[in-house]
Amino acid sequence: LDMQVLGLDATDLGRPLYLKRGFVDTGGIDRWMGQAQACDVSTNIAPLGDEHWPAITQLDQQATGVDRLALLRRLAGESGVIPHVIVERGKGLGIGLSRKGRTANAIGPVVATSPAIGEQLVLSLLNALHDRDGQRPVMIDVPRDAPICESLTRLGFEVKRQLTRMVSPPNDQFMKLNPHIIAGAGFELG
Numbered sequence: 208l209d210m211q212v213l214g215l216d217a218t219d220l221g222r223p224l225y226l227k228r229g230f231v232d233t234g235g236i237d238r239w240m241g242q243a244q245a246c247d248v249s250t251n252i253a254p255l256g257d258e259h260w261p262a263i264t265q266l267d268q269q270a271t272g273v274d275r276l277a278l279l280r281r282l283a284g285e286s287g288v289i290p291h292v293i294v295e296r297g298k299g300l301g302i303g304l305s306r307k308g309r310t311a312n313a314i315g316p317v318v319a320t321s322p323a324i325g326e327q328l329v330l331s332l333l334n335a336l337h338d339r340d341g342q343r344p345v346m347i348d349v350p351r352d353a354p355i356c357e358s359l360t361r362l363g364f365e366v367k368r369q370l371t372r373m374v375s376p377p378n379d380q381f382m383k384l385n386p387h388i389i390a391g392a393g394f395e396l397g
Contacts, residue, residue, distance in 0.1 A: 212378045216370040216394050230373040235351030236391060241364030243312065243336035243345050250327040255283055255290035255302065262299030263292060270318045270387035279316070282306065282392065289335045291328055293319070303328035303390070305336055311344040312336050315390035322354035325389030329355060333362070348391040355389055370394060 216236055217225050255263070264276045279302070283290045287307035293300040301319030305312055314332050319325035329347070336345060349355055351369070 212374055214374045217373050222371050225373050230375040231377045233372045233374055236348055236370045236372050237351050237366045238368040239347050239359050239364040240367045241345055243333050243341045245337050246330035246333050248327055248331045252291045252293055252331045255292045259292045259294050262294050263302045266299035267318050270385050291331050300324050301328050303332050305332040311346045314347040316392040317390035318387055319389055326355055326358055
């Protein structure tokens with residue numbers, strides 16, 4: 208495995224250690240917690256089908272800079288996953304997954320061509336989780352100060368954990384969190 212750039216999400220305690228080892232900050236990642244609820248959704252959202260993979264793969268690779276097809280397929284195939292997409296005329300506009308965790312449901316990854324489309328995917332996933340098992344808490348890991356934070360606050364979500372995303376060596380491609388990444392797949396997956 209040839210790795211040119213290493214990335215991690217550091218706690219406040221670990222960050223100074225990683226800075227000494229040559230890692231640099233790229234931005235903050237916050238874990239928000241709340242409850243699933245019925246939300247208004249205005250965009251045409253569909254369940255993920257095999258026909259969507261080419262468009263979604265292209266969208267995700269443009270947003271992340273890496274080929275995550277194998278990871279996305281694995282996550283989408285897990286038991287209890289709710290995968291939603293927005294594809295228009297063969298172009299992937301967004302993908303979002305909700306996954307069942309040990310103690311909470313998780314929303315992520317969510318990748319979209321705009322914050323508005325990303326928000327619609329998050330709202331759609333909250334609807335689906337509300338219908339399926341609305342009593343379980345929901346977590347979502349988002350870039351600090353992202354546009355979705357306003358909606359999460361309005362929906363009663365609160366930040367429960369904060370990490371700093373770091374890379375080594377410094378790399379222009381990974382120095383800024385991409386605005387098309389609405390939610391990460393989890394601290395363990397990025």
